[in-house]
Amino acid sequence: MFEIETLLTLAAVAAGSGVVGGILAGLLGVGGGIVIVPALYLALSLTGMDSALTMQVAVGTSLATIVFTSLSSGYGHYRKGAIDMGLLKLWAPSILIGVLIGGVLGGLVSGKVLIAVFAVVAAIVALDMILRTGADSAIPRSFAKPVWAALGVVAGAISAMMGIGGGTVCVPLLNFLGYDIRKAVGTSAAIGFVIGVPGALIYMATGFGAEGLPPFSFGYVNLFLAAVIIPLSTSFARVGVKLAHSIPRRALRLAFGVFLMLTSARMFSDLAGL
Numbered sequence: 001m002f003e004i005e006t007l008l009t010l011a012a013v014a015a016g017s018g019v020v021g022g023i024l025a026g027l028l029g030v031g032g033g034i035v036i037v038p039a040l041y042l043a044l045s046l047t048g049m050d051s052a053l054t055m056q057v058a059v060g061t062s063l064a065t066i067v068f069t070s071l072s073s074g075y076g077h078y079r080k081g082a083i084d085m086g087l088l089k090l091w092a093p094s095i096l097i098g099v100l101i102g103g104v105l106g107g108l109v110s111g112k113v114l115i116a117v118f119a120v121v122a123a124i125v126a127l128d129m130i131l132r133t134g135a136d137s138a139i140p141r142s143f144a145k146p147v148w149a150a151l152g153v154v155a156g157a158i159s160a161m162m163g164i165g166g167g168t169v170c171v172p173l174l175n176f177l178g179y180d181i182r183k184a185v186g187t188s189a190a191i192g193f194v195i196g197v198p199g200a201l202i203y204m205a206t207g208f209g210a211e212g213l214p215p216f217s218f219g220y221v222n223l224f225l226a227a228v229i230i231p232l233s234t235s236f237a238r239v240g241v242k243l244a245h246s247i248p249r250r251a252l253r254l255a256f257g258v259f260l261m262l263t264s265a266r267m268f269s270d271l272a273g274l
Helices: 004-028 033-045 051-079 085-108 111-131 145-162 167-176 181-206 223-244 249-273
Strands: none
Touching: 004 033, 004 051, 004 167, 004 181, 004 223, 004 249, 033 051, 033 111, 033 145, 033 223, 033 249, 051 085, 051 111, 051 145, 051 181, 051 223, 085 145, 085 181, 111 145, 111 167, 111 249, 145 167, 145 181, 167 181, 167 249, 181 223, 181 249
């Protein structure tokens, strides 16, 4: 099933997603998974691989790449003072709990469920980012700590199930609360590391011993694809960071929303065809 030509095709798709995902990771704080997951999903679908495993491998592999991409992106934003360390410390523990829940669910439920979660969440976030108007407030709003904890669990669970770094959920939420869009992007980039490490480990464990996986797979994480993506995504994340700090805030919000809407439409189309 996986001949040399097939592996080369997968490598080419992975390389392209690594470049685009890296730029968007730095630009939008999304970890790159919002590009990598659908790209790997579509590429693996062409190999004749069991559709029940395709989404799990795409999500698990994406989470593994996010560990490194978020480090590169997060460091770039940190150097520009765009990470709220207090918020990161407040939110990280509850996000970690959410990742553990979402990672286990993502490794056990069907691929159709994962695709549906991905498409619906991306569409809701895209509409919010595109349609919301008004400037960022001077003083960010906030919640009580229990509410922050609950939001963190939800954000972590959704991110782990979607195979993304958290920016898809965290950036619009922080921006809605009045955080500067660049600081929202920078903090979300750092959150990607909190999501990627446990998420990838869980997908490795839940997929261990599964039959029909691509060559060089460790559970639901494909090491071959990850090795192609990581050097490119980490390098191009720095390009994204520079762009994030050089374009207008409104343009950054619109870029985020339009991209998510296109991604959601693509996934709904795939879901309808299953």
